[in-house]
Amino acid sequence: MTELIKEEKIKAALEAKFPGVISNAAVQRKNRVWLDAAPAALPEILAWLKAEGFEYLSTVTGFDEGENLGAFYHVNNNSMVVNVKVNTPRAKPEIPSILSVFPVAVSYEKELEDTLGIKVLGLPPGRRYPLAEDFPVGQYPLRKDWKTEDYLAQQAALKTEAK
Amino acid sequence: MSKITIPLGPQHPALKEPENFMLVLEGEQISGATVNLGYNHRGMEKAAESRTYLQTMYLLERVCGICSHSHTTTYITNVEELAKAEIPQRALAIRTLIAELERVHSHLLWLGVAGYEMGFETLFMYTWRDREQVLDCLELLSGNRVHYSMNTIGGVRRDISIEQKAEVSRRIKFLEERTRYYIKIGTEEPTVAARTANVGMLPPAVALERGAVGPTARASGIARDVRKDEPYLIYDQLDFKLITHNTNDVFGRLVVRVLELVESYKMIHQILNNLPEGPIAVKVPMKIAPGEAVNRYEAPRGEDIHYLKSNGTDKPERVKVRAPTLANLQSVAYMLEGGWLADVPLVIAAIDPCMSCTDRASVWDPKKGKMALYGWEEMRKLGIEHYKKRGVNFSGL
Numbered sequence: 001m002t003e004l005i006k007e008e009k010i011k012a013a014l015e016a017k018f019p020g021v022i023s024n025a026a027v028q029r030k031n032r033v034w035l036d037a038a039p040a041a042l043p044e045i046l047a048w049l050k051a052e053g054f055e056y057l058s059t060v061t062g063f064d065e066g067e068n069l070g071a072f073y074h075v076n077n078n079s080m081v082v083n084v085k086v087n088t089p090r091a092k093p094e095i096p097s098i099l100s101v102f103p104v105a106v107s108y109e110k111e112l113e114d115t116l117g118i119k120v121l122g123l124p125p126g127r128r129y130p131l132a133e134d135f136p137v138g139q140y141p142l143r144k145d146w147k148t149e150d151y152l153a154q155q156a157a158l159k160t161e162a163k
Numbered sequence: 164m165s166k167i168t169i170p171l172g173p174q175h176p177a178l179k180e181p182e183n184f185m186l187v188l189e190g191e192q193i194s195g196a197t198v199n200l201g202y203n204h205r206g207m208e209k210a211a212e213s214r215t216y217l218q219t220m221y222l223l224e225r226v227c228g229i230c231s232h233s234h235t236t237t238y239i240t241n242v243e244e245l246a247k248a249e250i251p252q253r254a255l256a257i258r259t260l261i262a263e264l265e266r267v268h269s270h271l272l273w274l275g276v277a278g279y280e281m282g283f284e285t286l287f288m289y290t291w292r293d294r295e296q297v298l299d300c301l302e303l304l305s306g307n308r309v310h311y312s313m314n315t316i317g318g319v320r321r322d323i324s325i326e327q328k329a330e331v332s333r334r335i336k337f338l339e340e341r342t343r344y345y346i347k348i349g350t351e352e353p354t355v356a357a358r359t360a361n362v363g364m365l366p367p368a369v370a371l372e373r374g375a376v377g378p379t380a381r382a383s384g385i386a387r388d389v390r391k392d393e394p395y396l397i398y399d400q401l402d403f404k405l406i407t408h409n410t411n412d413v414f415g416r417l418v419v420r421v422l423e424l425v426e427s428y429k430m431i432h433q434i435l436n437n438l439p440e441g442p443i444a445v446k447v448p449m450k451i452a453p454g455e456a457v458n459r460y461e462a463p464r465g466e467d468i469h470y471l472k473s474n475g476t477d478k479p480e481r482v483k484v485r486a487p488t489l490a491n492l493q494s495v496a497y498m499l500e501g502g503w504l505a506d507v508p509l510v511i512a513a514i515d516p517c518m519s520c521t522d523r524a525s526v527w528d529p530k531k532g533k534m535a536l537y538g539w540e541e542m543r544k545l546g547i548e549h550y551k552k553r554g555v556n557f558s559g560l
Contacts (some may be wrong), residue, residue, distance in 0.1 A: 059485035078392040104374040130201040
């Protein structure tokens, strides 16, 4: 795979720099690198990537995989996207904040807290985002066990529309 | 001087886009600004999980009224990557054509909005009139002005005939002529210069730090464009320039957008003249093999990124959408600080936060139980009759 030199180089450099912290690193195709990371090392890994030219955090994708919740951090250097995945147990979901590395992440981190109930350690308090002000606290709609039908059934005002 | 905090929005701050800005004012000067969002969260990512891949495509088309093609293209690129589908070249070319027409329509719309916000309403009237030409092109090709639904999983829904090619080409030539005039206005007209120069400054270092995308970043001298950085569709076969400007202000954003119009016209002609022959779609199975994909797309407002995870069924496991405006709003807070209250609408509009519009209405008649669709001519007739009853006759216009 001669055409994937850049991708393999980043993967090898990450594995050499963070032994034991990074697992399942893989080059999916041209310009796409995926890896799993331990949550505690997340800010450090992203800081290293930023110093290597991956200056731009496209977004953070939260997910629910049953046992684990977690998030993907999609960083790129304009052409190559590195997707860093962190898992956190459903019983106590916690991920450190990356605001010290990427200040832009504030709305993405709020989204993790609001839609998936992942506690982002170090995220300053503030107005909720993106859910509405009157959306019930403690309900996390992007979790797989959250069902739209159940929510609508609780809303007396919406009864006529809930079909 | 004592500081006053005033809210701007969420109802109609500059555009009909629900977002709230808390502005800290010292006299007429802004010393701090925070952006609050979430007034328009529609839960589309959750809704996508209970719909099939094809239904999700139509759902995601409705993320935005202007970037409708951008979102579906990004999404189906993900789906097709996971399904390992080989998309015919003709379909990719048609997708690129619609994408560039969409960019022309969006940039002309923005130019009008900017004209309106700077108090130059003639520019608004001119550009929105000319924008009808590109909307007509889109209607001709896809059957609709805003939600084109040109994409389908595996290709595109409609082919392009020789007559359609000639008509699009004719209208684009007219727009090229008009755009030369807008470039002249944008760069020479004193009103534009007075209202936009040194307004909403965003130095390159800040643009990088705050992750600005699209024309907002390019007007701060950052050469960031997914079409060049990671070519998708058929952009690697097209000849176009990456436009940047170095004034870091609203004026720069205006220059970048009008010059990008010229590049888009160039690309449209290239595609129309070299449209590959062949089928326009391939069959893709309903069930998509398990996997994950991330794809990016240069929407008119900047980088659009989608993440898709499939679990082997006919419904996606997780869809994540990040539209360019969210990435750019971080920069707006910076641009506002230190500026004047009167410039706020212009600065907000300068990143082109997206809104949707359409000029036809469907009317439900409960007596007959029928749906009637009103086009432009009927709406015009209705309007004339409405005023005639009230003693004003517009029929001569």
